Amino acid sequence: MAPMKKLLNDPADVVVEALAGMAAAHPDHLRVDLDHKLVLRADAPVSGKVALVSGGGSGHEPLHGGFVGRGMLDAACAGEVFTSPVPDQILAATTAVDGGAGVLHVVKNYTGDVMNFEMAAELAAEAGIQVEAVVTDDDVAVQDSLFTAGRRGVGVTVLLEKIVGAAAEEGQDLAACAALARRVNEQGRSMGIALTSCTVPAAGKPTFELAEDEMEIGIGIHGEPGRSTEKLAPARDIAARLVEPVLSDLSLKRGEQVIAFVNGMGGTPLLELYVMYGEVKRLLDDAGVTVARSLVGNYITSLEMAGCSVTLLRVDEEMVRCWDAPVDTPGLRWGG
């Protein structure tokens, strides 16, 4: 097998080495626990504040470790690439950041993530820590029916971590944070597309095959194949394929307000993401939907996969206020 086109040493060490690099790059903001593969706020636990813990497989950076910091997450648990973290890690994170006001687990809806966070929450409860979990499931590419594991958690997770992180920073309690988190998840939907596959370091070759003239519609963030393989199309057609199902699933009406989020899968240049945002904005204008805020860039990625996803979140006043609140993480940073 030819070596991979990747900047790493032993593929088995990639997650730990990346965490060590993160710690070195952000000494004032972050602390890492290399044994448990955790990224922690340097000042955790913050006494009296609800703590947010998320995590999942690695390979989606900056999600989640890059969103640890004031105004967003208190800790992120890094699993192996595309593999959920294990209960020990999640329990260690939960214990490390609990400031006495309880801990909110933000879990993307994948069987593995859900079961591992569940086991950890059981253990944390036994240890006397108040834990609430919210599961994100915003991917309209997957039918939410009895015949699937339910919709996947994708782009909404980023928006939720920002918004609920701000609410926790404001001093809202665990129940209020959990309720806001569920509202964000209910009001947000996403759909993604891949132009290329990605290669998991430990596997050493692309997860799926796409012909030179094909794209995969309804892709997940783990290189799982999507809803259908189709011929490549111009950005404006792709935008329509992504925006329409999201608009209709959310039943967005004229005059409603959204946060519009065009997310890169990792291997698509920003230049193209802005082209896509232009198309998405045009479609929203046509539908009479107002963009209250927007986000364009690589925030929840699939290693070096080329492609993008579109997330729309129907917002209320509280969500916008929390979105605008200061945030100070490696991946999202604004305000004083």
Add this chain to the structure above:
Amino acid sequence: MAPMKKLLNDPADVVVEALAGMAAAHPDHLRVDLDHKLVLRADAPVSGKVALVSGGGSGHEPLHGGFVGRGMLDAACAGEVFTSPVPDQILAATTAVDGGAGVLHVVKNYTGDVMNFEMAAELAAEAGIQVEAVVTDDDVAVQDSLFTAGRRGVGVTVLLEKIVGAAAEEGQDLAACAALARRVNEQGRSMGIALTSCTVPAAGKPTFELAEDEMEIGIGIHGEPGRSTEKLAPARDIAARLVEPVLSDLSLKRGEQVIAFVNGMGGTPLLELYVMYGEVKRLLDDAGVTVARSLVGNYITSLEMAGCSVTLLRVDEEMVRCWDAPVDTPGLRWGG
């Protein structure tokens, strides 16, 4: 020819459509002039402040358009992909942002960029605008000799735009800004590596070929082939190949302070960039060089090329102060 794996409509329109998308995504921060392909600070011209204008070929996003905003650039001129902007654009930008205190042109050292900015500066001078130009040439992969067009301008450009942007915001005059800019350029050096090529939309196929087990050392940011093609190597060896020539070119001594910048070329996941940063930091520790500040991410890219560059900037107090000053652009944002 198979269609490209890119999110765009007509390749000829990619730059203008991306600019329109940027304008739509950042209405409060930016204004774009689609005729001249300029990205402008929404509040330009800022009266009494030295204005910074940069620009170059597109395809390096977020550089330069993503660095327009308070504390950094006043305007960026977008050329076609990997092609420098033309004098008309640069003149229009210079005229639009001059707040009476003069305009600093930040030019990467490529024959085309230098000549086009020179022509624009001549025209601006004729129109009575005070213009100074600083040319960045930090790429140690290229010999700075009579037998080349001189070193290329790469990673230092990002650091310079941030630092000098802060100086201008502080109220320093044109001569002081230009002097600081030249000092930054003199004290900064870079070296890059590519694992894959990239595809210019208008060309439709990869700029160069690399075998499955090869990497290109000393790459530029336009898919120009580099110094040598070599067998793929682990991250730690690649880091040494990048850091050593930079350290030696700068004659960095034990106890000296740097800003360390690991930059992604676009197609390399953040996970790997942090692995690289860990290796770079270890080499700097070994050399006794102190990292005053660091930056890790995709800031000056080559479309979807996989690879990275390392930039070291020997800093003084003023540079660190200016680095820490608030900045509010789509690509770099911190402080109040």
Add this chain to the structure above:
Amino acid sequence: MADLNAFQSWISACSASIDDRAEDLTELDRAIGDADHGSNMKRGMSACAQLAEQEDFSSIDAYLKKVGMTLVSTVGGASGPLYGTFFLRLAGPLAASEDVGPREFGQALRAGVEGIVARGKAEAGDKTMYDALAPALEAFDEASGSGAGLGESLQAAAQAAAEGRDATEPMVARKGRASYLGERSAGHQDPGATSATVLIEAAAQTLT
């Protein structure tokens, strides 16, 4: 009858077989999942195989509990909690045993498989590891019920697991990552059913 040593051999054999099959398992997971089942199981099973060297275990159930906890802690993904729960529950009915015969093992196997169902809510035909384990349990009970010893009953179980595994190929997945594919998941054998069969086959070779 199988003693602590035999159980430790079982786990060693699991680890060796999973090592051999890791690439195949990842390959199966590439088709309908995320291409990590082989590396997940390899990481977990080799950690388990080292337990016997690292620690002296006083009983079979203490050993199996540790195997379960080790899998939970090292595998991750969906299969980590599921196989972890399997071994944790397997330990329960063996609490008092130094030498395990077919009747006790049958009770343990039932507890383990029920643990997987409790955690993952899979039903027959969902195209999961349960589709190998459920027929294995049934075949085991049938064989031991008609007087077969532990080894012989496990051979019947392994045979049934393999058939169950093969039967997952045409199924449309309704649980786990493969369910995202809908109809497109048909035509591929389930990775978890494949690794489950490996574990039962290893048992048939070592617990006699």
Add this chain to the structure above:
Amino acid sequence: MADLNAFQSWISACSASIDDRAEDLTELDRAIGDADHGSNMKRGMSACAQLAEQEDFSSIDAYLKKVGMTLVSTVGGASGPLYGTFFLRLAGPLAASEDVGPREFGQALRAGVEGIVARGKAEAGDKTMYDALAPALEAFDEASGSGAGLGESLQAAAQAAAEGRDATEPMVARKGRASYLGERSAGHQDPGATSATVLIEAAAQTLT
């Protein structure tokens, strides 16, 4: 003798030839540059070819100035300012002419080539467009000096440009993007020398 119409035909012919050759030029630039010379030149020359339709020009020099400014404004890269300057300077010596003969064109060509040198500082052997243009100028002067007409002198120039272009192949570049490659730039023909030859060949076909 060439009038305004002939000069406009020249520019049309340049545009048509560059169109035909755009992919080759980009291909040459891919080897030692950044794979854009063809698209740069095509964009610029087709803008120039439309000038005659958009505007009535009163003189040859006004027309050539506009061609130069159009190239400066549309080509970008290194070749934009260089070819732009070439046409801007070409216009100077033709300020008073309605019909251009070999002597005047020789002066104009010299001014144009000197403009390229002033802007780009290239010397013979640097592997640039100058390596096609310098011999073209020399051949033109020699032919016109020994009594040849404009067309014939331009044919000599085109011949010399082509030879100069071919001679760039073994050269190691010392200017422009190709110089970054050092020794590795040898073995590839220079894209700018190639496009310069196209322009002179087009002149030979249209200015007679």
